[in-house]
Amino acid sequence: xxxxxxxxxxxxxxxxxxxxxxxxxxKLAERFIGGRGIAAWIGWREIPPDIxxxxxxxxxxFMTGPxxxxxxxxxxxxxxxxxxxxxxxxxxxxxxSMGGHWxxxxxxxxxxxxxxxxxxxxxxxxxxxxxxxxxxxxxWLWGLDAFTTQKKLLENHxxxxxxxxxxxxxxxxVRIAVIQSGLENAAGQGGFGAVMGSKNLKAIAVKGSGGVRxxxxxxxxxxxxxxxxxxxxxxxxxxxxxACSMACATRCSMRVYRKEDGEVLxxxxxSPGMSLKPREEGFEVKLxxxxxxxxxxxxxxxxxxxxxxxxxxxxxxxxxxxxxxMPLDLDNPRFWCDLLRKIAYKEGIGRILAEGMPRAADILxxxxxxxxxxxxxxxxxxxxxxxxxxxxxxxxVSALMWAMDTxxxxxxxxxxxLARWYGYGRGPLTIEDVEDISxxxxxxxxAVALDSxxxxxxxxxxxxxxxxxxxxxxxxxxxxGFPLIYSKKGYGDTSVEAKLLSAVTGIDVxxxxxxxxxxxxxxxxxxxxxxEGRTRKDDESVIPYFxxxxxxxxxxxxxxxxxxxxxxxxxxxxxxxxxxxTREKLEELDLKEVADELDELGLLG
Amino acid sequence: xxxxxxxxxxxSICRWCRSCELACSLYHEGICSPSLSRITIIIDQFxxxxxxxxxxxxxxxxCLANCPVNGAMIINDKTGAISIxxxxxxxxxxxxxxxxxxxxxxxxxFNPDNNTYFKCDLCGGEPACVxxxxxxxxxxxxxxxxx
Numbered sequence: 001x002x003x004x005x006x007x008x009x010x011x012x013x014x015x016x017x018x019x020x021x022x023x024x025x026x027k028l029a030e031r032f033i034g035g036r037g038i039a040a041w042i043g044w045r046e047i048p049p050d051i052x053x054x055x056x057x058x059x060x061x062f063m064t065g066p067x068x069x070x071x072x073x074x075x076x077x078x079x080x081x082x083x084x085x086x087x088x089x090x091x092x093x094x095x096x097s098m099g100g101h102w103x104x105x106x107x108x109x110x111x112x113x114x115x116x117x118x119x120x121x122x123x124x125x126x127x128x129x130x131x132x133x134x135x136x137x138x139x140w141l142w143g144l145d146a147f148t149t150q151k152k153l154l155e156n157h158x159x160x161x162x163x164x165x166x167x168x169x170x171x172x173x174v175r176i177a178v179i180q181s182g183l184e185n186a187a188g189q190g191g192f193g194a195v196m197g198s199k200n201l202k203a204i205a206v207k208g209s210g211g212v213r214x215x216x217x218x219x220x221x222x223x224x225x226x227x228x229x230x231x232x233x234x235x236x237x238x239x240x241x242x243a244c245s246m247a248c249a250t251r252c253s254m255r256v257y258r259k260e261d262g263e264v265l266x267x268x269x270x271s272p273g274m275s276l277k278p279r280e281e282g283f284e285v286k287l288x289x290x291x292x293x294x295x296x297x298x299x300x301x302x303x304x305x306x307x308x309x310x311x312x313x314x315x316x317x318x319x320x321x322x323x324x325x326m327p328l329d330l331d332n333p334r335f336w337c338d339l340l341r342k343i344a345y346k347e348g349i350g351r352i353l354a355e356g357m358p359r360a361a362d363i364l365x366x367x368x369x370x371x372x373x374x375x376x377x378x379x380x381x382x383x384x385x386x387x388x389x390x391x392x393x394x395x396x397v398s399a400l401m402w403a404m405d406t407x408x409x410x411x412x413x414x415x416x417x418l419a420r421w422y423g424y425g426r427g428p429l430t431i432e433d434v435e436d437i438s439x440x441x442x443x444x445x446x447a448v449a450l451d452s453x454x455x456x457x458x459x460x461x462x463x464x465x466x467x468x469x470x471x472x473x474x475x476x477x478x479x480x481g482f483p484l485i486y487s488k489k490g491y492g493d494t495s496v497e498a499k500l501l502s503a504v505t506g507i508d509v510x511x512x513x514x515x516x517x518x519x520x521x522x523x524x525x526x527x528x529x530x531x532e533g534r535t536r537k538d539d540e541s542v543i544p545y546f547x548x549x550x551x552x553x554x555x556x557x558x559x560x561x562x563x564x565x566x567x568x569x570x571x572x573x574x575x576x577x578x579x580x581x582t583r584e585k586l587e588e589l590d591l592k593e594v595a596d597e598l599d600e601l602g603l604l605g
Numbered sequence: 606x607x608x609x610x611x612x613x614x615x616x617s618i619c620r621w622c623r624s625c626e627l628a629c630s631l632y633h634e635g636i637c638s639p640s641l642s643r644i645t646i647i648i649d650q651f652x653x654x655x656x657x658x659x660x661x662x663x664x665x666x667x668c669l670a671n672c673p674v675n676g677a678m679i680i681n682d683k684t685g686a687i688s689i690x691x692x693x694x695x696x697x698x699x700x701x702x703x704x705x706x707x708x709x710x711x712x713x714x715f716n717p718d719n720n721t722y723f724k725c726d727l728c729g730g731e732p733a734c735v736x737x738x739x740x741x742x743x744x745x746x747x748x749x750x751x752x
Contacts, residue, residue, distance in 0.1 A: 070637040071627040071737065101623070101648075108638065151651060159647060183650045211638020217631050221733070233739030243622035249739035256653050264653040 004215035005066030005505040006034065007112045011133055013126060015199055016056060016118030020133050025112040031590060033501075034065030034112065036095055036472035037521045039081035042115055043093050044524055044594065049531040053083040053091035053191070054173065054198040056119035062106070062204070063113035067474045069104035069212045069246070071224045072500045073231070074477035076246025078103035078113075084190035085175040086295070087406065088358040088377030092532045093525075094406040096192055097472055098164070099245030100185030102206065105162035109208030120200040125165075127157065128206045138202040142171065145291035146180040153205045165203035166193040167293030169344040173197050174354040176295040176343075184244055184254055184266035188295045189378065189407050191356070215506025223499050230487045230496070231480055244268065250480045259283050265290070272300040273336065281333035288337055292344035299340070301372040301379040302357060303330050307386050309357055312370035319367060324349045374402050375542035382411035385550045390415035391424060392554040393453050395546075399556060400461040400568060402542045406529060412478040413471070413485070414464050418448065421486040429486060437491050454560045458568040466518025470497050473521070520589040526574070526581050527594045530603050536579035539565065575605025609664070609685030610727055611748050612644075612735070614657040619742040621648050621655055625734035632733035633723070643725040644734050644743075645711040657743070658711030660725040662686050668700035668713060668724070681726065688726035696720040 006029055012021040025038070032038045039061045051057050060082045067075040081095045106114070110131040120135070123142040127134045141149050146167035153163045162181065169177035170193030177193030178186040187193075196202070214220050233249040244254045244266075253269045260280055265287050267274050273285030289296045303310035313319040314328045321327050325348050329335040342350025352360045358377055361367045372379045372386050382388035383402060384395025394415055401409035421429045429437075435445040442448075442463055446456035467483040474497055476482045484492035495511040502508050546556035569576035573585030582605045586595035598604045626642040634641045644659040666687050672678040677693035678700065680686070689700070701713040701722055713724045725732075727745070735743050 071624060071631055108640070147651065159649065209638075209640040211630060211634075211636040211641055213636050214631060217635040221628070221631055225736075228739075235740045237620075237740070239618045239740075241620070243620045243739075246623050247627055248622050249620070249624055249737070258653060264651055266650075 002213055004213045005070075005501075007064075007107045007110050007210075007212070009111055009131075010038075010063075010113045010115060011111045011128070012115045012117070013133070013135070014118045015116065015120040015124065015135070015201065018120075018135055020135070023115075029066070031517075032521065032524075033473045033517060034068075035063050035077075035079040035475045036081070036469055037517065038113065038473075039063040039079050039095065040521050040524045040528065043081055044528050044531075046115070046117070047083060047093060047528075049528075049533075051083065053085040053087075053195055055083075056199065057117075058083045058195060058198075060116040060192060060195050060199065060201075061113065062116075064103045064107055065112075065474045066505055067476065067500060069107040070214065070504055071221065071247050072474070072476065072504065073224060073227050074099075074245060074248040074250065074480040074482070075475060075500075076101060076104050076248065077475045077477060078106070079472050079475065080179060080187040080190075080192050082190075082192065082195055084192065084407070085173070085194045086189065086191035086298075086356055086377050088356065088373075092406060092534075093528045094190050094376075095472070096179075096187035096190040096407075097475070098179065098181060098185055098187040099248070099477065100162070100181045101246050102162040102164050102181045102185070102204075104246045105206045105208055107208070107212055108210045109206045110210055114204065116196075116199060116201060119198065123200050123202050125153070125203040125205060126201065128204065128208075129157075130208055130210065141165075141202045143168065146293045147183075147291050149203055150180075150182070153203060157205050157207060161205050161207045163203055163205045166196045166201075167291055167344070169293040169354075170194050170197040171202075172344065172346050172354070174294065174343060174346070175356040175359070176298040176354075178293050178295050180290060180293050183256070183264065183290070184268060186290075186293075186295075188297055191295070193293050212504075214504055216503045220500070220503035223496065223503055227484070227496050227500070230484050230492050242266065245477065248477065248480065252479050257283065263287070270297045270300055272296055272304045273333065275304070276331065276333045276336070278333070281337075285333050285336040285340070288340045292340055294340060294344060297381070298356065298379060302353070303336075303339075307372065309367065309370050309372055313367040316367075316370065318370070319364075323364070374408070374545045376406055376408075378408040381408040382415050383545070384415070385546065385548060388415060389419040389424070391552065392550060393450070393457070394418060394448070395550065396454060396457045396556075396561075396564070397461050397464070399542060399546045399561065400457060400564065401465065402546075403539045403565065404461075404465070404568070406525070410468055410471075410478050411464075413467055413481075413483055414460060416478075417481055417485055420481070422448075428488065429490065433490055434486070437485060440491060441485055441494060454557070454564050457564055458571050461568065462571060463515075465522050466515045467494075469518040469521040470514050473517075474501055476500075516589070520591060523581055523586060523589050523591060524594060527586070527591070527598060530580055530598065531601065534579070536565070536569075536577065539579055578605055580605030609662065609748050610730065610745055611662050612659055612725065612727070612732065613744050613746050614659070615742045615744075616655050616657070618740045619646070619655040619657070620740050621650075622739065623648075624737040624739065625657075625743055628733040628737035629725075632728060640714070641716065641723075643714075643723060658706075658709070660687065660712050661706065662725075662727070667703040667705060671699040671703035673697060673699060681729070684727045684730045686725070686727040689722055689724055691719065691721045691723065694721040696722065698722065700724075
């Protein structure tokens with residue numbers, strides 16, 4: 001029987017033994033669809049809860065979804081999961097998403113995903129072509145930057161090959177090392193580049209001549225055209241404005257530049273260095289982040305802008321030339337070229353900074369108050385305080401999402417879309433428009449009403465958590481605006497993910513069923529967290545950050561937030577004292593074996 | 606005389622999304638697969654270059670002249686596009702060898718599943734690739750016969 005959507009197989013790689021195996025995707029897809037969903041199941045099944053991210057027993061899971069490699073707008077993505085070195089205070093399971101052309105190519109080569117396990121004795125890379133995989137020597141690549149590594153592998157395997165790899169930062173186990181692909185795609189958050197490094201895995205090169213079968217091609221094409229009509233492609237964008245991912249027609253922020261010496265670079269929104277002068281040297285800073293394979297979101301918060309860690313610590317006199325062995329010249333590109341090298345190779349102060357800012361502050365025994373980190377080891381992101389436009393009361397949803405996540409939550413679907421369409425009086429929609437839409441989507445106007453305070457904030461949080469799982473599992477991209485709540489005519493269409501999935505797979509799924517799937521995966525991820533030791537106290541670790549005044553001087557009310565947390569746990573069907581999920585809820589979501597294991601461990605709510 | 610249509614590609618405004626390849630194979634084969642697409646896009650990111658390979662619908666097509674099977678390659682009356690009749694194609698590959706633009710098998714491609722060659726037929730005048738190109742980097746243009 002033909003399989004539609006999925007490739008049908010997951011590749012399992014044991015680097016310690018040098019063994020390869022395969023697993024049937026469809027058995028897992030029934031409950032977990034793909035991407036983040038299937039990865040969470042593998043994480044639950046395989047990753048021992050007490051190990052460190054650098055333990056060979058950690059799994060590095062690359063997982064595409066049924067839409068990856070299709071015409072579905074913005075679907076050229078995959079999810080990369082495992083225990084993450086960047087998380088703080090200890091390492092635990094989380095996820096990072098990557099766009100580009102690598103995920104689609106993996107499917108054309110016959111695999112939905114890869115589970116990497118163990119540690120190779122010496123540097124290796126994985127070569128996958130049309131259903132065959134091979135572990136190959138990478139000693140000739142070890143030490144090379146992430147761009148040169150890709151170019152060498154393209155020379156070796158042909159220019160249609162797609163490569164993801166690590167640079168020196170990943171090799172040297174820098175906790176903010178990324179997995180890089182192409183010019184401007186990376187699994188940035190989590191430090192998964194260092195997990196690859198810890199496994200002696202330099203790169204994965206893939207090439208495939210297959211494709212993704214579509215169950216209802218004509219209908220699917222029409223739905224793709226319809227989804228595009230909700231987010232028109234903007235043909236008048238500047239020509240250096242490129243799509244970062246396959247099948248993405250929407251104008252995003254990626255731009256391609258050429259340096260005076262001819263070298264090409266690309267930059268997205270979070271690209272430290274692009275504002276530095278002289279421009280050519282700023283370009284070099286940006287390029288070095290990518291070539292070393294460093295997480296640019298962390299580098300940006302380390303020292304770019306007056307709200308950054310080094311800026312504030314320097315101003316407070318807490319960090320000086322003495323600590324750095326060089327003047328803290330934060331506006332000088334040369335300072336950054338030096339510092340990035342030191343971090344990537346763990347030289348001098350770089351040895352400390354390579355641990356990530358929260359751990360660096362612990363080692364230095366100072367500067368904690370200047371960290372831009374909200375919680376879990378992740379810096380500000382759509383929190384409405386240091387970063388992003390949501391104002392009170394909208395950042396209460398951000399705070400709740402932050403509280404419940406293992407990384408910076410993607411608040412884009414709620415807050416960034418509100419900013420785009422309502423924009424506090426500057427967008428195309430009025431507050432009345434977005435309140436009407438809120439009632440339709442979230443069940444109440446209070447989810448967005450300006451005077452709603454702490455009322456009705458758990459409901460939109462829960463809805464968006466589910467939609468985020470769907471987005472990361474099919475997958476599609478938040479920068480295109482998924483879930484498409486708004487459009488030019490007001491309401492967008494939040495049912496399009498279900499329509500795309502149904503047309504691709506031939507299995508009819510409605511929006512409600514997908515939302516239920518989102519709830520299943522949130523509960524499974526919660527179970528992983530709980531087994532790793534998470535409690536309500538850890539959820540509350542973000543409170544001090546939100547208690548700092550926002551731009552309008554408003555602070556989080558701890559008592560009311562605590563009541564909101566109670567409401568959240570109750571709506572979720574979790575114990576509100578411990579934050580543990582209950583057997584009833586897990587069984588309702590077809591996760592009986594998860595409930596049984598938590599029960600044995602005494603961790604049921 | 607009926608107009609002759611041709612695809613044109615403007616590399617500098619190509620958005621690198623490769624939607625054209627996916628729309629093409631989806632329209633013709635019901636599958637999203639660059640290998641089964643009648644247009645091939647190669648993006649050399651490190652040199653910021655996008656190249657497109659597709660049939661330019663020559664006015665004196667070598668492919669058609671070298672096809673040994675009567676009726677297996679035809680010229681569409683409406684569009685002037687040269688197309689392969691897959692039911693008649695015997696998979697000999699003479700067309701692919703004769704085409705001067707097909708060095709890398711990116712214009713006339715072989716489908717091993719049904720032992721036939723396939724090429725761009727301009728979708729009867731409304732190419733799916735053009736419809737799904739977000740920047741009009743791909744356009745359908747009319748050319749004078751003999752041009």
